[in-house]
Amino acid sequence: MSELTQTVDVCITLNGHSIKATIPARENLADFIRHRIGLMGTNVGCEQGICGACTIRLNGDSVRSCLTLAAQANGHTVETIEGLTDSGEISQLQEAFHRNNAAQCGYCTPAMLITATELLNSKTEISRDKIREYLSGNLCRCTGYHAIIDAVEEVAEAQNNGR
Amino acid sequence: MAVNRKVIGQSLPRPNVMSFIKGHGKYLDDIIVPGMLHVCYVRSPYAHAKIIEINADDALAIEGVVKIVNGKDLLEYCKPWTAGLTNLGEMRSAPQHAMPPEIARWQGEAVVAVIAETKAIAEDAAELVEIDWEELNPVTDLQKATENDSALIHPELESNVAWSIDIDAGEVDSALENSDIVVEKVFEVGRQTGVTLEPRGMIADYDRGKSYLTLHHATQVPHIQRYIIARQLGLSESSVRIICPELGGGFGLKLHVYGDELTTCALSMMLGRPVKFVADRLESFLSDIHARGHRISAKVGVNKDGQIQAMTLDNLAGCGPYLIHPRTSVIEPLLVAICTPLAYNLQHYRAKATLVYQNKVPTGQYRGVGMPIASLVAEGLVDAAALACGIDKVEIRKRNLHAVDAYPVTAVSGEFLEGLSQVASLEKLTSMMDYKGLRAEQKTMRDKGIHRGIGVVTVVEGTAPSPALYAAGGAPISSRDACTLRLEADGEISCTTGLTDQGQGGVAIVTQIIADTLDLSMDAIRVSMGDTATTPFGGGTWASRGTAIAGEATLRAAKAMRASILEVTSMISEQPVDILDLVNGEIVNLETGETQMSMQDVGQAIHFKTHQFPEDFEPEMIITRHYSQREQLMVYANCALGVSLDLDINTGLVTLKKIWAVDDCGRIINAKLVTEQLRGGIVQGIGSALFEECLYDEDGQLLNGNLIEYLVPMAGDVCDIECAHIETPTKASELGAKGCGEAGIIGVCGAIMNAINDALEPFNASVTSQPFTPAKILRALGKV
Amino acid sequence: MNIDGQFQLPALRQKVWNKLNDVDVLRDFIPGCESLDQKDETHFEAVIRAKIGPINAKFVSQIELQEMNEPQSYTLSVRSKGGAAGMGEGLASVELNEEDTDTLLHYSVELKVKGKLAQIGSRLINNTVVKLSNQFFESFAAQFENPGKKV
Amino acid sequence: MKPRSFSFTTAHSVEHVIGLLQEHGDEAKIIAGGQSLVPTLNMRLSAPQLLIDISALDELRGISLDGDRLRIGALTRHVELQSNKLIAQHLPLIASAINHVAHVAIRNRGTIGGNLSLADPASELPACSLALGAELSIVGNKGKRIVKAGDYFKDLYETDLQANEILVAISFPLATTNTVHGFREFVRRRGDFASCGLVMNGERQDGKLTSLAPVFFAISNTPVLASKCAAKLLNKTLNDDLIEEALLELDRELPVIGDIHTSTEMKLHLAKHYLREILGEINV
Known part of the structure; x- marks a missing residue:
């Protein structure tokens, strides 16, 4: 058997920062x-890929x-909510979530x-049903989804008007 | 005093919601305490089995494992408890241990705790703990459990029947006999569980030097938990502090006493180190409370014109091997018995309920508690009666609702209803959904082979319970809540309350009430919750009590604060108090229109410049007010709810088209939040109605305890929900708010059942067993 | 769920019976059997590795031959412990009927899983029973010349 | 839920993978997208000692025309199948089936090679492969071999792929102007594992079916080609009686295995309903 260790060296670009670490595989x-x-x-x-909270x-x-x-993820680029918030990329959607509770x-x-x-x-055409379908891998137990769909739809409409 | 109502009633965004949207929500698992260890529980693989021997040698040998503890080791640290209430008839109840020293009574009961430096190491070791079990006969079937030859879960109780009740409003049999039509149905409601997206968890941190236990605990009820945890661990209440982080969902699931949580506390005391427990999803299914699991035979007697004469029901329900502490598992069947006839005006009623122990996960209060079942039964009976009488399903409701001028009225089960808007709600609903148009469309769709179903229900929702429900039975459950306001030196208001907020919007509601009362910007108010060391004692968040109870306490505190601010201003400005008012953050002389002082001036005066005050005057700017609702068992709200769906008769699949709800929760503080509570409840109810069920085999093995096979509704499986509101304030409080939030889950199960049965009507088929799965629908259609 | 099947085996019933009671034969044909030790006439201990797709777990199994009715029928009871993965309990009833010089082997298999396997594996438990019983009986039958599977 | 410890190595060539598989035998597992493997690791249902990450092997990527077939590299992700123009043009069945595979975040990671290597009985792509007559390119220590989909699926999670082999590509014959296809699956929620599904591919000339491959999935241990039923429908004018007669064959040739959610009887009922529906659709 070749030499095996249970750790790996990774270099991951996380929210724009390069992070090097030796971690358990x-x-x-x-x-x-x-x-x-x-x-x-x-x-x-859930740690079984169903609830989507860790996306x-x-x-x-x-x-x-x-x-x-x-x-x-070694050698790859990872972005999290923190990075997307700080960059302002999703601010329009965040505002819509805020407005719609x-x-x-x-x-x-x-x-x-x-x-x-x-x-x-x-760049696909966005309907309420399309939003529902696309978000159907993300469990929300509280809102009933309606307000989330409203928020996404608002941004989609704003985008369309902007085009 | 005139209330400006500048803020109350406005659909403002929640002050704290943006932090979640930016990913700043700080939940239990986000908290790291230095030196923290991690616990992983070994859980019983059997539903009923005796622990013969535990061998943890291999597990202990793993590097990073700190300690391995079993139920016997725990005996000197944590006392067992026996759940029970003395006000609801005899309960047979057996003591429950944090971890059982001898016998595990459900698959998933924690039996060994493995404490290690990391969660992964704890899991590595847990795998190596060997337990020699002696399997005992599992008690799983409700009917068989009540029979004489059944195995017993607690032999000392001599029966598996935990509790039973009879409510008899008299002369039911003769009323049924005199009815033109009697409809009989058997309803089944499957076992469910809450599935908060964030699993349960806590960090217990015992300081041996101070003999002080600090808990970061994902709980809805910090003060209640503190009392119980202190008592079970032999600590004084004042030496336990619970700090609630943000909660990733509660739904009633995070307010019970869980053995694994108490064990975590004991472990920290044993080790003198912080210990973190976060359930994984598989153990959530095996250890979070379950709910429902009822079988109800019910009858309704009606006259030809649809007038309800009498109703009876006989309910057999299961509760797991223990009554859940401290609320007990009897409230669900109790509320089924009490609430089933509430919406309607009938004179003769009889309800019987039997609660049975079984070797399954314990059941407890989950969203809506017994009321979704009660509504399912009542609304199912009413629709069946309408069909039998040949009366439209909305019309039969109109004929049976309490008359508009009947209030206050005492319902046949004894409940006091002080003023509901059932008729108005139903009328608003039917016009909103265009009920007539839907019926016409249904006809034309049927000709095209599309089987549309329409369901309409009227809901009476119990909220904001009084102490009569739990505390009167001896349970350490506070029905009271409190609000403390402090005027800061910068003129802003700090608020603490016993309420907690799992996203319902408690922070917003409290802030709005203060802002409204003090005519202050929302930004000048900061609300903190959930820390027993800093917040006034209160019941926390459950049973739709936040706005109705804590909201009223907040109003009272804010009014007292207002008076105090005006008094101080009067003192300093030497103006009579009755010409002063708070306007937009300033204290204004109403006669001159001049600003006398700013809030900051008042803050500075009371905290720093007390030399301005007379010797004998010490201003009170930390003000606490309490409120407990004592007039009624619950403050009843109402709702009318409609569903339209399409049924595929070849696959049994249901496609929801649209749901409408008209809700009356009394005074509305923030209609947007009420709407969102309704919608959230409705979608959980869709889960109950169509998807969710804990499936067990006959040995008590949970067969779908994972998120792949326990189906919770996702965005693609539900439809748009249109909501409207009617506002009939309760007289029980000055604020006038009733609770809200559970009307959705209460009503939608019956509405969906009725809509499915409406679609099935041409086939002379119907379903009454929830969840209404494609398999059951196809069976009803005779296709399989 | 019970899984049923039968094979027509070109051998005398006693011969089939003997093979069904032969520890070496069982060792060869129990799917995933890594070791099989006979404790007494009717009791065996086996180490069985169950490899069903993503699942790969080792089970220590107690096997008991019950309701022995030589040379006609017995029931093979298997109780397996797979550590943290959970437990399995299987019952295989075998009946041998003479048809001239052939033997008709009829079997019926039932499998229950407990613990974690039950909690997460139920979608495919019946499929697993079919697979394991097919594996066992087909390979058992294959040692006879020209066995025929009967539906 | 944390996996047991394992080692992790990034493969730099297919030969490297084969070498590692040879060396470590059963204790090694290939990881591509990991969308099926990682949950079982998390739940500790499997505990390989070595994971061989193949995601750097560019030779396993790509969708390209290869004569009259379309070749799809094993590392092609579901999301690529969904958006690829060649798939849309030449493999309409896959284009329609792929939308039903799980959810976007899973499709962004999961690969066709991983999917076909695992061969979950409820999975859509194995059934499509069988219906389309796919060929699987497999490399082992003895070199490359091609296996027809019809010979590939053996039993529950059991394929012709041996422990020391790796699936490198799948090739499909191209749809023609005569091709007809249909897809149905029974799921209670969008994106769930199916409890009964049908993919159908065939050729129609002059209003008659000249070839037909109805493949049922999530009903048994492998996808099942209902060839006897199909035979009844070939080269005839479809009508209700003929279809009903053909459906009777399903009673005999589908080895349906029920589960706790969906009984054997219900799966068979759905299987017939879906075939009836698709035949009706293509017969319009």
Whole structure:
């Protein structure tokens, strides 16, 4: 057998900062972001990829950070709610969530924003049903979704008008 | 005093919501206490089994493992408790341990705690704990559990029946006999669980030097938890402090006493180090309370014109192996018995309920408690009666609702209803949904092979309970709440309250009431909640009591603060107090229109410049007011709710088209938040109605305890929900707010059932077993 | 759910019976069997590795031959412990009927899982029973010349 | 839920992967998107000692025309299948099925190779592969071999892929102007695992079906091609009686296995309903 260690060296660009670390191979990206780096805006709800609360951006795509090993993100770019908030990229959607009270307990909210942003950036035609379908991998137990759909739809309409 | 109503009633954004939207919400798992250890629980794989031997040698040998503790080790640290209430008839109840020293009574009961430097190491070690079990006969089937030859969960209780009740409003049998039509139905309501997106958790940090236990605890009820935890651990209440972080959902799930949480406290005391417990999703399904799980045989007798004469129900419900502490598991069947007939004017009623122990996860109060079941039964019976009488389903309700001029009225089950707007709500609902238009459309759709169903229900929602429900039975549950206001030196207001906020908007409501009363900008008010060391004692958040109870306490505190501010201003400005008023953050002379002082001036005066005051005057600018609702068992609100859906008769799949709700929760502080509470409740109710059920096998094994197979509704599975409001303030308080939030979950289950059955009507089929799954619908249609 | 099946085996019933009671035969044909030790005439201890797609767990199993009715029928009871993964309990009833010089082997298998496997594996538990019983009986039958599976 | 400890290595070539598989045998697992593997690791249902990350192997990427077939590299993510123009043009069945695979964040990571290597019985792509007559390119220590989808799916989570082999690409014949297809699946929530599904691919000429591959999934241990039922429908004018007669074959040839949510009877009922519906649709 070749020499195997249970740690890996990773270099991950997280919200624009390059982070180098030696970590246990088993550490998932959610734990890396939260407990190693200390960015707690990414929440963990099920660790089986269903609830969507841990959704982050990896190389520009929404992915489940509980189903991605930090080692798999080596050499890649990760963005979390903190980075997207600070860059102002999602401020319009955040304002719409605010206006519509599209967050109650807030646990699903960062991931919901990340998924919805991906849809808004997708250049596809956006209907309420399309929003519902696109967000159907993100569990919200509080709001009943209606206000979230309203918020996303508002931004989509604003985008259309801007075009 | 005139209330300006500048802020109350406005749909303003919640002051704290942007922090969540930016990802700044700080939840339990986000908290790191230096030196913190992590606990992982080994849980019983059997529903009923005796622990013969525990071998933790291999687990202890793992580097990073600090201690491994079992139920026997725990005995000297944590006393067992016996849940019970003395005001609701005899309860047979057995003591429950934080971890059982001998016998595990449900699959998932924590039996061994593994404490390690990291969660992963704790899990590594937990896998290596070997337990030699002797399987005992599991008690799972409700009916069999009541029979004489059944195995017993608690042999010392001599029966598996935990509690039963009979309510008899008299002469039911003769009233049924005299009815033109009697409809009989059996309703089943599947077991469910709450599925807060954030799992339960706590960090227990015991300071041996000070003998002081600090808990970061994801709980809805910090003061109640503190009392119980202190008592079970043998500590004084004042040496326990609970700090609630933000809660990622509560729904009633985070207010019970959980063995794993008490164990976590004991572990910290044992080790003198902070210990963190965060349930993972699989253990959430096995350890968070479950709810529902009822089978109800019910009858309604009506005259040909649809007038309800009598109703009976016989309810058999399961509660797991223990009554949940401290509220007990009896409230759910109790509320089914009390609330089923509330919406309607009938004279003869009988309800029987039997609550049975079983080797399944304990049940407890979850959103709406028994009321969704009560509404399902009542509304199912009314629709069945309408069908039997050939009367339109809205019309039969109109004929049976309490008359507009009947209030106050005592319902047949004994509940006092002081002023509901049921008729107005129903009328508003039917015009909002264009009920007639929908019926016409349904006809034309049917010709095209599309099976549309329409369901309409009227809901009476119990909110804001009085102490008569729990405290009168001896439970350490505060029905009271409090608000403390402090005028700061910069003229802003700090507020603390016993209320907690899981996203319902408690912070917004309290802020709005203060802002309104003091005519102050919302930005000048900061509300803190959830810390037992700094907030006044209060009941916390449950049973739709926040606005009705804590809101009233807040109004009282704000009014007292207002008086105090005016008094101080009067003193300093030497103007009579009755010509002063608070206007837009300043104290204004109403006669001259001049500003006498700013709020900051008052703050500076009372905190720094007390030399301005006479010797014998010491201004009170920390003001606490309490309120408990004592007039009624609950303050009843009402709602009318309608559903339109399409049913695929080949697959049994239901597609929700639209839901409408007209809600009356009394005084509305923030209509947007009421709407969002309704919508959230409705979607959880859609979960109950169509998707969610804890499936067990006959051995008490939970078969779908994971988020892949326990189906909670997602955005793609629900529809738009249009809400409207009617405002009939309660006379129970000055604020006039009733509770809100559960009308949605209470009403929508029955509305969906009725809509499905409405669609099934041409096939002479119906379903009464919730959740109304495609399999059940296809069975009803005779297709499988 | 019970899984049923039968095989027509070109062998005398006693011969089939003997093989069904032969520890070496059982070791070869129990799916994933890594070791099998006979404790007494009717009791065995086995280490079985269950590899069902993403699941790969080792089970220590107590096997008991029950309701022995030589040479016609028995029930094979398997109680397996897979540590934290959970437990499995299987019952396989086997009946042998003579058809001239052939033997008709009829089997019926039931499997229950407990603990974590029950909590997360129920979507595919019946599929697993089908797979395991097919594996066992098909490979058992294959040692006879030209066995025929009967539906 | 944290996985047991394991080692992690990034493969730099297919040969490297084969070498590691040879060396570590059962204790090694390939990880691509990880969307099925990581949950089982998190739940400690499997605990390999070594994960071999193949995501850097660019040779396993890409969707390209290869004569009269479309070749899809194993590392192609579901999201790429969804947005790729060649798929939309040449494999309309996959284009319609792919929308039903889980949710966007899963599709952004999950790969076709991972999906077909695991071969979950409720998964859409294995059924599509079977219906379309896909060929799977598999590389092992003895070199490359091609396996037809019809020979690939063996049993529950069991394929022809051996422990020391890796699936590198899948190729599909292109749809023609005569191609007809249909997709149905029974899910209670969007994006869930199906409890019964049907993918159908066929050729129609002069109003008659000249070939037909109805493949049912989530009903048994593997996707099942209902060839006897299909045979009844070939080269005839479709009418209700013929269809009902053909559907009777499903009673005999579908080895339906029920589960706790959906009984055997209900799965069979749905299977028939979906086939009836799709046939009706293409017969319009």
